Amino acid sequence: MTDFTDLLDGYQRFRTSEYRRHRERWEELREGQSPRVMVIACSDSRVDPAQIFDTVPGEIFVVRNVANLVPPFEDDASRHGVSAALEFAVTQLEVPEIVVLGHGACGGVAASLSQRFKGAPNGEGGFIAHWVDMLDEARDRIVAQHGGGAEAVHALELETVRVSLVNLLTFPFVAARVEAGTLTLHGAYFAIRDGELHLMDENGRFVPA
Structure with a gap:
C-alpha cells in the first residue's frame, strides 16, 4: 500500500x-492556465480524470468530490467549494466545455442507497449524509423501480451525472452561456471493471465512447 x-x-x-x-x-x-475543459469527477482514488483522458498538465480544470455531485445554485453566506470552482472555470477561465464524470463502484452512491449515515452527527458520517442527500429524489424513484440490488446501484451511479447536469443549469452564469452557445455540458460514466467510458447522448442514455 x-x-x-x-x-x-x-x-x-x-x-x-x-x-x-x-x-x-x-x-x-x-x-x-487556459484549459478548454472543466471536469467534475468523484474523489474516488480509482477514477483520475487526467489518467482516463490521458491529458498533460494544464489541459483540464478538475473538481473532485464525493459522487461527482454539483449542488444547486444557492445565494447565501455558506462556503461553496464546488460553486466557487465552477464560477472560476466559467467566468474567469471561460472554459467552453464542462464534463460531469460518474463512475462504477461509487461509495457515495452506496451511502445514498443504504442511508447508512442518515441522522449521524458531523464527523461521524453527517457531512457525507447531507452531501449525498442531493440524490434522495432520484434514489427513491430508482429503489421503487429496481429495488436495492446491483441494477439500482448502476442506475443511481448514472443518475449522479444527470442530477449534476440539471443543477449546473441552476447557475445563471452557466445557463446564460449554454443558451448563448458558448458553453456545452457533457455527461460521462467510467466503468472501473472494464475500463470503458460511456457518454450521455441527447436522450439521456449512456452509450460507449
Whole structure:
C-alpha cells in the first residue's frame, strides 16, 4: 500500500522523468492556465480524470468530490467549494466545455442507497449524509423501480451525472452561456471493471465512447 514515503519517491521520479519531458510545457504554465475543459469527477482514488483522458498538465480544470455531485445554485453566506470552482472555470477561465464524470463502484452512491449515515452527527458520517442527500429524489424513484440490488446501484451511479447536469443549469452564469452557445455540458460514466467510458447522448442514455 502506498504511503507518504512512496509519494515522495514518486515525486523524485516525476522530477527526473515527467517534469523533464514536459519542461517546455511547465515553463508555459508559469504564465497562467487556459484549459478548454472543466471536469467534475468523484474523489474516488480509482477514477483520475487526467489518467482516463490521458491529458498533460494544464489541459483540464478538475473538481473532485464525493459522487461527482454539483449542488444547486444557492445565494447565501455558506462556503461553496464546488460553486466557487465552477464560477472560476466559467467566468474567469471561460472554459467552453464542462464534463460531469460518474463512475462504477461509487461509495457515495452506496451511502445514498443504504442511508447508512442518515441522522449521524458531523464527523461521524453527517457531512457525507447531507452531501449525498442531493440524490434522495432520484434514489427513491430508482429503489421503487429496481429495488436495492446491483441494477439500482448502476442506475443511481448514472443518475449522479444527470442530477449534476440539471443543477449546473441552476447557475445563471452557466445557463446564460449554454443558451448563448458558448458553453456545452457533457455527461460521462467510467466503468472501473472494464475500463470503458460511456457518454450521455441527447436522450439521456449512456452509450460507449
